[in-house]
Amino acid sequence: MRPTKTKIPEHADLLGDPRGRRVPVLLPFPFAGPFDYRVPRALDPQPGDIVMVPLNRREEVGVVWDGEPDNSVGDNRLRALISILDIPPMRADIRRLVDWIAAYTLTPPGEVLTMALRLGAYRPEPIPLGWQRAENPPEIRLTEPRQKLLAALPPGTPRGSADLLRETGVSPGVIRGLADAGLLVPVTLPTAPPFAIPDPAHPGPTLSPDQEAAAAELRAAVAARRFGVTLLEGVTGSGKTEVYLEAIATCLREGRQVLILLPEIALSSQWLDRFTRRFGVPPAVWHSDLSPRTRRITWRAVGTGAAPVVVGARSALFLPFPDLGLVIIDEEHETAFKQEEGIIYHARDMAVVRARLCHAPCILVSATPSLETVANVETGRYRRVHLPDRHGGATMPEIALIDLRITPPDRGRFLSPALVKDITATLERGEQAMLFLNRRGYAPLTLCRACGHRVQCPNCTAWLVEHRARRELQCHHCGHSIPTPIACPECAAEHSLTAIGPGVERITEEARLTFPQARILVMASDTIAGPHAAAEAARAIEAREVDLVIGTQIVAKGWHFPHLTLVGVVDADLGLNGGDLRASERTVQLLHQVSGRAGRAEAPGRVCLQTFSPEHPVMQALLHGDLETFMLREAAQRRPGNWPPYGRLAALIVSADTADGADRMARDLGRAAPHGDGIVVLGPAPAPLAILRGRHRRRLLLKTRRDVAVQPLLRAWLADVPTSGSVRVDVDVDPITFQ
């Protein structure tokens, strides 16, 4: 029997044996490792137990860790555990995952613990208070906020205040006001919302022979209850989702849990609908937008097994599944799985680790797998299951390259006559078209025609992006914004500032002029805020309330719009500038994804790529639909220099308040750089974003042969060159961006 939260007063220490048992406790702070604590006689802590311990003058929550105490603190200075909390302990596989991520990414384990612990989920449940509509409300006039709040509260369905306030954006006073006026009554909310159990016997579609063969392999992998990774590859629309839903069905029949990671949860409304159609009920979802209450309830439901299927974003990785039987990573090539701030880790790779720690099979899904995954298939570490064709006779879209050197748009325009003609024809047929440009705002650069001045961010090495509707210029790196100036900030010439280049806002302006009849929907992360707005946009498109969709990368992925037959890519070369290691690979993946939105049903699709370099291998691969040859060529280019995936990379990003401070640290690191067989250090060099949020940045890149372990090298290297003052060194193992 686990003791309940019994607080043992400090003097109880005296009762403990001073030379008695000690345990390591990991705390959610960036210390190098766990600290030892003495165990009072009344307690019997086991690894994973969540405990209260003294730390300096405070009490903190920690987790009893595994392994031997380190004994570096003498018995006389050792402090005692205060209590063991009466909540489920942290599972061993999650403790191992924390250790693994900490070691791999060179992050203090306590910092990883913070991410895994979700302290909120462990706090005792407050009494859940909610509100519902009064049965016989008085007839009174309602202000707009009051109407809004009532609209969010259908009769008979109580909801929590936090939840209501978050959704409606009204102030807490509105609820109080409505309660005082007798329109709302307080209620106790049910403590656990039901997580309905998905039914694997619910009928699914009849699979094609290719799909059936693929599903059979995945089912066998799930039934084997062993770790192993399978790549499920197939062009967009080939039925990959349908096939892996079969693997989920098998896992459910075995009574085990499933985790599905998706790159952007905002894209999942259609995904959730499909899941619901297949299994009768929706799965549990996990993402950063959940209310604290839903978060806590979901966390616990996963922990007790009450939630058999979870679909989530990166952090779902740390949920406490007691019986994980399958891990699926959809769109495995997506760079959104890489967390670039704080703890720098790749959720796809860590999900594979999680699957291995749980002895569960793992399925990576993509139409355009990453070169890393392809290499793992080549060496036989991963299996590959392939769906060659689009489902139901839908053909791959026809791809056309529009050479902007030969058929440029009219002056001041961005859509070439050929593309305009295609869009016009599409709209005349009553079909839908999409314009894709991966850039928010009106124009990426504002230039003074009088003096040539370019309006820059004061905090970053970046131009300010014009957002014309909001009448401001904004930095897309730090968020700094200024009202759009009338005069040049440099030479004071009036009305001399000119917008250079397009963003989606400018393309929308042009489209309104060119296609005045078309009903246009703009989808960018700043116009479509959150999953609800995305779901509503998707519904409007499916319902054919929209003729022309104009969007950034949020339109690129996952969506299935049967009436959309034309995709126009405004600037296909956009991702190729900058020239980092993966620029070509990423551009092919993104443009293939965007292209995949066209012609997914009976009507054939067409894709027009506007480019200045039609001969570029990326454009040729897309034109001929031959991604395989492209990837082989990429591989052949990376192999000789030991570039990933044939070698290893780790980046050190030095940042400091002053350029001098950053330079000095970067030079010191350069001098102490590791060397040896198969080890190269490139740099230091100014980062492309040489100043970010006011901090000066330098980069070094460690490149090694594949058989060299980079973590010990990095650890020794960093230990040699201590940081001081404002200087920071961030470590990015397996970097995918080089900014």
Ligand code: ADP
């Ligand atoms: P992918 O994930 O490879 O892009 P999907 O699984 O989304 O492909 O399938 C594309 C479309 O075809 C979806 O609307 C899906 O429901 C439909 N589809 C795929 N396979 C079948 C099938 N065997 N029977 C009926 N519809 C199918």
Ligand code: ZN
């Ligand atoms: Zn900035």
